[in-house]
Amino acid sequence: MEKLLEIDQLTKVFSFGSILSKIKLTAVDNISFDIKPAEIFALAGESGCGKSTTARMIMGFESPTSGQIIHSGTEVAKNEKVWFTQGIQAIFQDPFGTFNPLRTVDRYFFETVKNYKLAKNKTDAIKLIDAKLKAVGLSYEEFAGKYPSEFSGGQLQRISVARSLLTDPKLLIADEPVSMVDASLRMSIVNLFKELKENFGVSVLYITHDLATAYYVSDRIAIMFRGDIVEMGPVEQVLMEPKHPYTQLLRESIPEADPEKRWNYKIDLSELEYEEYMRKGCKFAGRCPQVMEICKAEMPQDTQVGKAFVKCHLYSESQKSQNEVI
Amino acid sequence: MNKTILKTDHLKAFYVLDVHGTQKVVKAVNDVNLDIQENEVYGIAGESGCGKTTLLKALVAAIEPPLRLMDGKILYQVNGKEIDVASLDQEAKRKLRWEYISYVPQGSMSVLNPVTKLKETYRDFIGSHVSGKSKDEAFEIAKEHLLDLGLPLKILDAYPHQLSGGMRQRVTIALATLLKPRIIIGDEPTTALDVVVQRGVVQLLKDIQGKLQNTIILVTHDMGVQANVADRVGIMYAGKIVEEAPTETIYGNPAHPYTQYLIDSLPKFGDKSTRKSVPGSPPDLGNLPSGCPFHPRCPHVMEICKQEMPGYTKLEPNHRVACWLVGEGERLS
Numbered sequence: 184m185e186k187l188l189e190i191d192q193l194t195k196v197f198s199f200g201s202i203l204s205k206i207k208l209t210a211v212d213n214i215s216f217d218i219k220p221a222e223i224f225a226l227a228g229e230s231g232c233g234k235s236t237t238a239r240m241i242m243g244f245e246s247p248t249s250g251q252i253i254h255s256g257t258e259v260a261k262n263e264k265v266w267f268t269q270g271i272q273a274i275f276q277d278p279f280g281t282f283n284p285l286r287t288v289d290r291y292f293f294e295t296v297k298n299y300k301l302a303k304n305k306t307d308a309i310k311l312i313d314a315k316l317k318a319v320g321l322s323y324e325e326f327a328g329k330y331p332s333e334f335s336g337g338q339l340q341r342i343s344v345a346r347s348l349l350t351d352p353k354l355l356i357a358d359e360p361v362s363m364v365d366a367s368l369r370m371s372i373v374n375l376f377k378e379l380k381e382n383f384g385v386s387v388l389y390i391t392h393d394l395a396t397a398y399y400v401s402d403r404i405a406i407m408f409r410g411d412i413v414e415m416g417p418v419e420q421v422l423m424e425p426k427h428p429y430t431q432l433l434r435e436s437i438p439e440a441d442p443e444k445r446w447n448y449k450i451d452l453s454e455l456e457y458e459e460y461m462r463k464g465c466k467f468a469g470r471c472p473q474v475m476e477i478c479k480a481e482m483p484q485d486t487q488v489g490k491a492f493v494k495c496h497l498y499s500e501s502q503k504s505q506n507e508v509i
Numbered sequence: 510m511n512k513t514i515l516k517t518d519h520l521k522a523f524y525v526l527d528v529h530g531t532q533k534v535v536k537a538v539n540d541v542n543l544d545i546q547e548n549e550v551y552g553i554a555g556e557s558g559c560g561k562t563t564l565l566k567a568l569v570a571a572i573e574p575p576l577r578l579m580d581g582k583i584l585y586q587v588n589g590k591e592i593d594v595a596s597l598d599q600e601a602k603r604k605l606r607w608e609y610i611s612y613v614p615q616g617s618m619s620v621l622n623p624v625t626k627l628k629e630t631y632r633d634f635i636g637s638h639v640s641g642k643s644k645d646e647a648f649e650i651a652k653e654h655l656l657d658l659g660l661p662l663k664i665l666d667a668y669p670h671q672l673s674g675g676m677r678q679r680v681t682i683a684l685a686t687l688l689k690p691r692i693i694i695g696d697e698p699t700t701a702l703d704v705v706v707q708r709g710v711v712q713l714l715k716d717i718q719g720k721l722q723n724t725i726i727l728v729t730h731d732m733g734v735q736a737n738v739a740d741r742v743g744i745m746y747a748g749k750i751v752e753e754a755p756t757e758t759i760y761g762n763p764a765h766p767y768t769q770y771l772i773d774s775l776p777k778f779g780d781k782s783t784r785k786s787v788p789g790s791p792p793d794l795g796n797l798p799s800g801c802p803f804h805p806r807c808p809h810v811m812e813i814c815k816q817e818m819p820g821y822t823k824l825e826p827n828h829r830v831a832c833w834l835v836g837e838g839e840r841l842s
Contacts, residue, residue, distance in 0.1 A: 370786035399776035438733030
């Protein structure tokens, strides 16, 4: 099947410290995935797992240490910015940080229209802007000439989605788009992504730490942990029958809005984050309840389980055959 | 058997602001009656800007201009005596804090002093609240307390920025519970934490409550956390408690349309059916709609809702709702 965006063995290494004591931290470690047209793909994980670094590399804010980002069959690094940004648009976490508080929000829209030469004159521009605002449930009248402070967080986030739609992008990159929005208004943003996918065929890379909305909205999901994708596949399978011990822990730790489903056992809390990044073998080995000798020495390979890929020694070929012998 | 430990009686706390010569009144806490028991976890839930944090400020008696106590009383039960907080002077209030009532804020980074090691913070804290003990003795108390809570002692030699967000939050909770307070107030203590870390913090709070048999007032908009921790939940909207019931009832049989929206809008695993968020946006507390403040967003709005705020109707002895749909209600005294 056709691929809209392909990420091939992408790696990002940050180094910091002085010349004498340089520390290298692999924020994103050799990850590969792809996004198909009209698909919502979730990249989920805790803070510090490398999901935002991945998004920043896709958007071109960071250059990868190695690996490729291929957009519509062409390698991104070799193409112009305008061509690229027309196809991929981004929505950020903080809607209040997206817009300058001293400028009216409509100026951002007119500027985008001008920069991409999307309309011939002002009437056409207003028509286009109104159409995009209608797609997010707003209208030009209620928005023209207003400052960001006159909107609520949820409204502003919808306005920033409308702005990103101006260029008719094929892919939206949404980095934690709902984490600053009140829980009661979150669904309006998440439902919007669903509508955009169904009505306009837009794909969304939905980056989040909120597995509940990820389950609700996305088709496929990748779970990241300390720079690796540990499990990837259809959302139904990954979240309803998680295979990797980390996914299982994550899934169980989400507080469900049901007083009958309370946590009934305690968990071990993480050792220091930094130590986990530096691990040689599987990075979850320090906390994994099913840890084996091999986990501490060797990084597991991707293994197919059902429709999903899991990076865990429990499911690798050598381990499977051993289990059968026992 | 149950004993009241904290009570508010028609509590009204407004912000009175002077904007370009005209007075603006923000009704952040508007006629709240709470009756919180010993040995329970009481959850307060609601959207941002509904007055949750202001209510907490009033409960810890930190009412400072522009916030003003307009009406009503805040009553503590201290050693069997009922104390009206408004009658206390600053020194008496300071004494009650940490020993009787303590506070866990949301952003733990701004609580801990960034330029001293944590052990200095602990020493300072004990020095100013525990009298008649030498510094070393006092420090031993701190160490014991940390071990009790299962936190590593090496954090005492760390600076706040060297710890992860979750660890900082747990250290702050440890600090707030050092003197075994009867009431712990948590203002969104787990918001902005990762799920696994959040679970650790909730676990710690539950542990402490189990050991001390005291009261926790937990404010969070996360209905998942409320379901997991609280014994009773009060739903707050525009400065009022609109519904209050035991947790099972709130989730199983919510009566107020706002509560129903809050619970129905949450995505659930294994159910991908479309969910709707609460329509519209929260009201401006400085310019409240007439009647029931929820009426512009309510799907069942009636004529009377626009004119008058209903009183509380008791559906069960411990389930009260302020909504015209269930009845006119009565003013609780």
